[in-house]
Amino acid sequence: MIADRPVPKGALSPDLTILESRVYRGPNVWSYEQAIHLVVDLGVLEGYPTDSIEGFTDRLLELLPGLERHTCSRGVRGGFVQRMREGTWLGHVAEHVALQLQQEAGHDLRRGKTRQVRGRTGVYNVIFGFVDERVGVSAGQLAVRLVNHLVQPEDGFDFPDELERFLTRAERIAFGPSTSAILDEAVSRDIPWIRLNQYSLIQLGQGVHAQRIRATMTSRTGALAVDIAGDKDLTAKLLASAGLPVPRSEAVRSAEAAASAAERIGYPVVVKPLDGNHGRGVCLDLKDADAVREAFVVAEDQSRRGVVIVESFVTGRDYRCLIVGGRMQAIAERVPAHVVGDGEHTVSELVETTNADPRRGVGHEKVLTKITVDDAAVGLVREQGYELDDVPPSGEMVKLALTGNMSTGGISVDRTFDAHPDNVEIAEEAARMIGLDVAGIDFICPDISAPVRETGGAICEVNAAPGFRMHTHPTVGEPQFIAKPVVDLLFPPGTPSRVPIVAVTGTNGKTTTSRMIAHIFKGIGHKVGMTSTDGIIIDERLVIKADASGPRSARMVLQNPRVDFAVMEVARGGILREGLGYDRNDIAVVTNVAPDHLGMRGVDTLEQLAAVKAVVVEAVPRTGFAVLNADDPLVRKMRRVCSGGVVWFSLEPPGSEVRDFIEDQCRRGGRAVVLEPTEKGEMIVIKHGRRSMQLAWTHLLPSTFGGAARMNVANALAAAGAAFAAGAPLHDIRQGLRTFTTSYYLSPGRMNLLDVLARDVLVDYCHNPPGMRMLGDFVENFAAQKAGQAELGRISRLGMIGGTGDRRDEDLRELGTIAAEHFDVVVVREDDNLRGRAPGAAAEIVAEGLRARMAQDEVRCRQVEIVLNELEAVRHTMARSNPGDLVVLCVDKHPKVLAELESMTSSAQAGAHSGENTGDPDLNPVELLTEAEASGEEAEASATAELPGN
Numbered sequence: 001m002i003a004d005r006p007v008p009k010g011a012l013s014p015d016l017t018i019l020e021s022r023v024y025r026g027p028n029v030w031s032y033e034q035a036i037h038l039v040v041d042l043g044v045l046e047g048y049p050t051d052s053i054e055g056f057t058d059r060l061l062e063l064l065p066g067l068e069r070h071t072c073s074r075g076v077r078g079g080f081v082q083r084m085r086e087g088t089w090l091g092h093v094a095e096h097v098a099l100q101l102q103q104e105a106g107h108d109l110r111r112g113k114t115r116q117v118r119g120r121t122g123v124y125n126v127i128f129g130f131v132d133e134r135v136g137v138s139a140g141q142l143a144v145r146l147v148n149h150l151v152q153p154e155d156g157f158d159f160p161d162e163l164e165r166f167l168t169r170a171e172r173i174a175f176g177p178s179t180s181a182i183l184d185e186a187v188s189r190d191i192p193w194i195r196l197n198q199y200s201l202i203q204l205g206q207g208v209h210a211q212r213i214r215a216t217m218t219s220r221t222g223a224l225a226v227d228i229a230g231d232k233d234l235t236a237k238l239l240a241s242a243g244l245p246v247p248r249s250e251a252v253r254s255a256e257a258a259a260s261a262a263e264r265i266g267y268p269v270v271v272k273p274l275d276g277n278h279g280r281g282v283c284l285d286l287k288d289a290d291a292v293r294e295a296f297v298v299a300e301d302q303s304r305r306g307v308v309i310v311e312s313f314v315t316g317r318d319y320r321c322l323i324v325g326g327r328m329q330a331i332a333e334r335v336p337a338h339v340v341g342d343g344e345h346t347v348s349e350l351v352e353t354t355n356a357d358p359r360r361g362v363g364h365e366k367v368l369t370k371i372t373v374d375d376a377a378v379g380l381v382r383e384q385g386y387e388l389d390d391v392p393p394s395g396e397m398v399k400l401a402l403t404g405n406m407s408t409g410g411i412s413v414d415r416t417f418d419a420h421p422d423n424v425e426i427a428e429e430a431a432r433m434i435g436l437d438v439a440g441i442d443f444i445c446p447d448i449s450a451p452v453r454e455t456g457g458a459i460c461e462v463n464a465a466p467g468f469r470m471h472t473h474p475t476v477g478e479p480q481f482i483a484k485p486v487v488d489l490l491f492p493p494g495t496p497s498r499v500p501i502v503a504v505t506g507t508n509g510k511t512t513t514s515r516m517i518a519h520i521f522k523g524i525g526h527k528v529g530m531t532s533t534d535g536i537i538i539d540e541r542l543v544i545k546a547d548a549s550g551p552r553s554a555r556m557v558l559q560n561p562r563v564d565f566a567v568m569e570v571a572r573g574g575i576l577r578e579g580l581g582y583d584r585n586d587i588a589v590v591t592n593v594a595p596d597h598l599g600m601r602g603v604d605t606l607e608q609l610a611a612v613k614a615v616v617v618e619a620v621p622r623t624g625f626a627v628l629n630a631d632d633p634l635v636r637k638m639r640r641v642c643s644g645g646v647v648w649f650s651l652e653p654p655g656s657e658v659r660d661f662i663e664d665q666c667r668r669g670g671r672a673v674v675l676e677p678t679e680k681g682e683m684i685v686i687k688h689g690r691r692s693m694q695l696a697w698t699h700l701l702p703s704t705f706g707g708a709a710r711m712n713v714a715n716a717l718a719a720a721g722a723a724f725a726a727g728a729p730l731h732d733i734r735q736g737l738r739t740f741t742t743s744y745y746l747s748p749g750r751m752n753l754l755d756v757l758a759r760d761v762l763v764d765y766c767h768n769p770p771g772m773r774m775l776g777d778f779v780e781n782f783a784a785q786k787a788g789q790a791e792l793g794r795i796s797r798l799g800m801i802g803g804t805g806d807r808r809d810e811d812l813r814e815l816g817t818i819a820a821e822h823f824d825v826v827v828v829r830e831d832d833n834l835r836g837r838a839p840g841a842a843a844e845i846v847a848e849g850l851r852a853r854m855a856q857d858e859v860r861c862r863q864v865e866i867v868l869n870e871l872e873a874v875r876h877t878m879a880r881s882n883p884g885d886l887v888v889l890c891v892d893k894h895p896k897v898l899a900e901l902e903s904m905t906s907s908a909q910a911g912a913h914s915g916e917n918t919g920d921p922d923l924n925p926v927e928l929l930t931e932a933e934a935s936g937e938e939a940e941a942s943a944t945a946e947l948p949g950n
Contacts, residue, residue, distance in 0.1 A: 014148030015043025016090055019123070021140065023133045025551055027619040028579030029612055030127045031111060035579075036098070036136040038126040039117065040091050040144065045151065046122030051087035059150055060084075060093070063159050066100050070110075089114075090147050091124035097143035098128050098136070104163065105139075105170035107131040117602070135170045142166055171361055175200060177469035178216050185483035191497040192583055194555060204490060205497035206582075207529065207563035211490040216438050217465040218490060225435035229464040230275045232309050235434060242433050244426055245458040249311035255296040259289040261310040268313040270460075271295035273303035277463070279405035285313050314458045318404035319415065319443040321424075322471055322482055323431035325489045328424045330471040330480040331448060332412040334404030337371045341392030347381060348373070348388045351400070359473075360409075368475070371400055371409035412470035414477025415448055422451040430459055437489060440466025499529075499563060501582060502722050503616040505570040506591030506629075507609075508771045509715045512742075512750050513591055514569045516703070516719035519746065520728060520736030521565045529563035533571070533765075534748060538562060550574030551581030558582060575615050576601045588616040588642075589627040589722050591715070593634040594770035599808045610634040620644040625725035627718055630658050630672075647725050648672040649717035651710065666690070673721040675713070682707065684717060684737075686724055695720060696734050702741040708781035709751060711774040712742070749894035751778075756901050757908055758883035760786070763897060766890045767804050769814040775888070776822035783886060796885045797860070799823035800877045802870070802892060805835030805842045812842055816849025820861040823888070825880055826850055828866045829873035831892045840868055871900050878904060 020039040028035060050056050061067055061081065070080035080096050092114040102109050112128035130136025142162060149157050175183065179200045186193055186204050194203045201214045211219045217226070228234055233251040240246050250261040251274060262269045271292055272282040281302030283295035292310065299308040322330040339350035351371050354360070360368040371377075373388070377400045381388060384398055392398050404410045423443065431439035445457025452458070471480045491497050504514045511532050518528045522540060530537040531553040536544040538560055544553075549571035557566050558581075570580065593610045603609050617626045617638045624644040629635045631650050639646050648665060649672065652658040662672045672687045675698065684695040699707040701716055716737050723733045742751040744763075752763040760782075766775045783795055801819050803812040819826050828843045828850070843866050850864045867873040874889060874897055881887050891897045 013044055014152045014154065015041070015045050016094065016144050016148050016151075017041045017043065018141070018144055021137060022577065023130075023137065024579035025133070025555075026578070026580035026582055027584070027615055028575065029615055030113065030125070031129070032618065033111065033129060033583075034133075035111070035127050036130050036133070036140055038094070038140050038144075040094065040124050040126055042090055042122040042124065045090050049087035049089055050084040050093060053151060056150055057081065057084040060097075060146075063146070064097065064100050064104075066103060067096060070096055070100070072096070089124070090151075091126050094140070094143045094147050095126045095128050097146055098126075098139040101139040101142055101163070101166060102130065102135060102170075105135055105167055106174070107135065107170075132170070132173055134173055138166060138169060173198070176215065176467075177472055178467050179213070181468050181472045181483040182213055182216070182486055185481075185487045189487065189491070189497075191487070191491060192558075194559060196559075203559060204487075206558040207499035207560060207566065208527070209491075209495070209497050209499065209564075210559070210561060213486075213490075215465050216468060216486070218437060218486070220437045220489065221464065222435050222437075226464040228434050229436060229439070229462050232272070232274050232461065233307070235462050236309075236311070238433050239430055239459055239462070242429060244430055244433070245452055247311040247314050247458045247460060249309055251307050251309055252296070253307055255293040258296040258308060258310050259292045262286070262289065262292045265310060265312050270309075270311050270313050271299050272309050272311075273299045274307035274309055275304050276302045279401075279403040279408050282403050284402040311460070314444040314456075314460060316445045316457050317447065319445065319448045320412075320466070320470060321419070321427035321441040321443060322466060322468075323428055323436070323439045323441060324482065324485040325437060326428055326432055327485070328419070328428055329416075329482045329485050331415045331419050332470040332474060333415045333448070334406065334470065335411050335413065335475075336399050336404045337377075337401040337409030337411075338397050338399045339371075339392075341394055341396040341398065343391065343394035346389050346391050347386055347398055350392075350398075368411065368469075368473075369407055369409050373400065377401065406467060406470050411475035412477075414471070414474040414480065416471075416480055418449045420449055420451050422453065423448055426452060426459070430462055434462050436462070436464055438466065438486060439463065499558070499566050500587070500726055501558075501566045501568060501585040502587040502589065502726065503568045503570045503580070503585035503619070504589040504591070504718075504722075505572075505575075505613045505616050506589075506635075507594040507596050507768070508774060509591040509711055509718070510569050510571075510589075511765075512703070512712060512747060513589060513715045513718045513722075514567050515747050515750075516715060516737065516740050517589075517722050518567045519740045520719065520723045520733055521567075521726075523736045523739065524728060524732050526565040527562045528565045528567060529557035529560055530567040530569070531557055532569045547571075551578040554581030570616050572603070572609065572612050573601070575612050576603070580615065580619055584619045584621050584624075585616060586621070586624040587627060587722050587725050588620050588624070589718050590614075590617065590629060590632075590635045590638060591718055592629050592632045592770070594768075595811065596768040596770060596807070598811070600806060606634060610638070614638045614641055617642045625671075625722075627721040627725060629714070629718070630662055636661075645725070646670065647721040648674075649714070649721045650674050651714055651717070653677060662687075671721070671724065673717045673724070675717075682713075684720060686720065686730070688724075693730055695730065696737055701737050702739075703737075703747075703751070705742075705751075705753070705778070705782060706785060708785055709742075709778045710781070711778065712751065744894075744898060748898075749891065752894075752898070754901060756878070756887075756905055759878070759881050759885050759887050761878075761887045761889065761901065763889050763891055763894060763901075765894065767802065767815075767892075768807070769811060769818055772801070772815055772818040772890075775890070776818055779822045779886065779888060786886070796825070796882065797823045797888070798825045798827070798877050798881050798885060799888045799890070800827045800829055800873050801846065801890045802829040802831055803842045803846045804831060805833070805837040807842075809845050812845040813849030813852070816846040816851075817853040820850045820853035820859050823861055825863045825865070825877075826861055827873050827877045827880075828864065829870050829892075830868040832870070840866070843868055871896060874900050875904075 018038050019041050022037040024035045072080035072083050095112045095114045099109050099112050109129045115125045117123040191204055196203055204211045236246045236249050248265045252258045252261050268285045268287045270284050281299040286292050286295055296308055318334040320332050355370040360370045401408045427441040430441050440463035442461040444460050445452045446455045471482050502517055504510045518530045522528050527539045531548045533547050533549050535542050535546050536548045536553050549569045551574050554568050618641045620626050620642050622643050625647050626642040627647045630648040648662050650658050666672055666687045669689045674685055675682045676685045682698040686693045686695055698704050698713050703712040720733050744752045749765045754761045766772055803815050828846050830843045847864050854861055867876045
């Protein structure tokens, strides 16, 4: 019930609760981009929109004034505030607060939506975008706490403090300015990227095209060059050997040696660690031996090798020259940390005012670093005649550091276009001498606009992985877009950064279709990476054995440096859990949408299931294609959400309504893969506009068992459509389909036909009613073929089946009902993973469906048995069979089942050789039937020679 008058503050309970939180790392059912999904329960607050809670809107705007800019559904600035004043629900408020919190952290986000969960009063789906998932999740949690606090104040909750902690965590997690600049440039070029760790190790590009960066160090940065740059003594010697201006220097290991070196070099000198960075441990303008000895201790503490450099002190301004790919790209003058007196405030107060600049943060988190007042800074201020409590005159500059490093609080002035050409040449030569692709050359000279060789000055340091923020965000001057040449270095214009991605989804057939596509492109010469329910396969080698049809597996494939073509089997569960594991797929294949997994994760209808599977179609770009099953009305509707082209495939004959639809699409320039019946059989034909191209006879494709396996005919059509859309030549598509077999080596657990003890044994993963219906059709067709090949008596058919525990009861019963129509004897087993059911419960429901169908009218099935353990069920089913029978094993763990069948035949062989009467003494071990044995003599001449090993 909704309140009809404002509720006084404190009269309600803070009931907004997060029930579930998900992170979508790619396109998903809610958004084309990555998003956070919170399922929230408003509790009693469902009855109280914002206009009924006294002062809610004003108090929220006081804490987060940035909400004034949110347009919401009104499309104008202030639209969200209007919605709150008119009355909106608090789940919607939490969405906008989460977005605004991320904007406070510097993440420019505007994407979000809030929708009520169907059939659940007061429960809402709150979806909003994110840049970093940890920041996004934290923003959602803080948003809920803030909304509850505004409803009823929470003890100990201080929003400004909470916001400060949130921003501090966000800054700590966020990329630094250098990494951000490179990523922004990569995104502008449509180069995908993956964060490989919680720091700054990033992969740009996919598969074989991938490059890596860590801050400004790239895949092309030589390890030897980094070592040389880290050794300041060696760097100086190499530069000097090339005739480049460098200070006189010596490497020492003791304070006394440092003092002696300073005497030889001549005062004043600089003492710094051999392998330091960020200006740590550098002591400048040392004028006597005691100062050198003290400085040695400071420098040694920052040197990993315990070696310290003593070099002549070069006076002048501090310049950083950035060299990328051997060319100068930017120059910045670095001014040491300082404050400027105003005649009113002390040095300490001026430092506080300077550090209050929102551009200043800790370390490299922001474009400027806060000034740290340490003992060295106090001493330097004292040398200039001041104490921290003194008030310097107006306009007086008080230095707080001698070095101009940004990491010590310095500022930068862009001088890119002021440098003299001679100085530019010197800096570029220095980078070449060290061998760095990205180098920071530190110049000390009176003026970068005058030749260093004439005015004096030297290169004091060469830096690997130089920071970019002094160039991208100079304190004074124009920013330089230096990320462009870095990305040019890794991805020269015109070079690819992405590998083609084919995503395959559907209720049935997606695994086999994925394998067919991968086989076709393997034959062309590609290194194919594939995800499937069996694992991750790289170039036909199983590298990870697991159910790998989710987004994490997809990212693993795209990280593999050998992969130049990716085929992703995309399961419903992965889409609902995390979305896709990439931003888009070039080709999406949808085989069908049938009732399976219903009643799980909020998917209760076929239409909802189709919407989930349509995510892969929505992820097709304008240049891509969706390969859609025109025979399935729900799949056919997916063309409306496809930005690219469509390739149709269909088993329907000419003259049918579906074929008329396809012909109409092709007349308009569309593409399709269809069947054309002829006297010799069915011909697969690819249509493109008004062109028709014959591909192959269906009965000559090994995977179709002479055309008996109609599901594999459909899978072959889908695979051919995907390959054609991906640009594969017709002869390569034809060769791929004609050499793809359902052998255990190419398609484990999918239609593996074996000869075991003179029985035809079919091993398949079938586990749902739609799959059983297709498998039953195959059994009928295959049995008819066998009967026609020889004078055989009635062939008995034995089936071992099992239902998955997390399916609905009606789905399990239907599985048994369908099996009863095709098998004489059915043995019902159980999966190892019961998925929430009691032992034997799922098997009993399947058996109920079998018995109910047997009781209705005369069907083939005459006996039902329950043997829960899979391997025991296999042994029992084989024991019930006779030579010549057809045994269909619908398995859960196919490797164990295949090993068991191998063991049976090996035992029989051993018994035969020992003289036992076990049957035919010439039986071979378990072997895959050839296409000729499976499909008849017609296939023998054309297909047998194409089998691997023949």
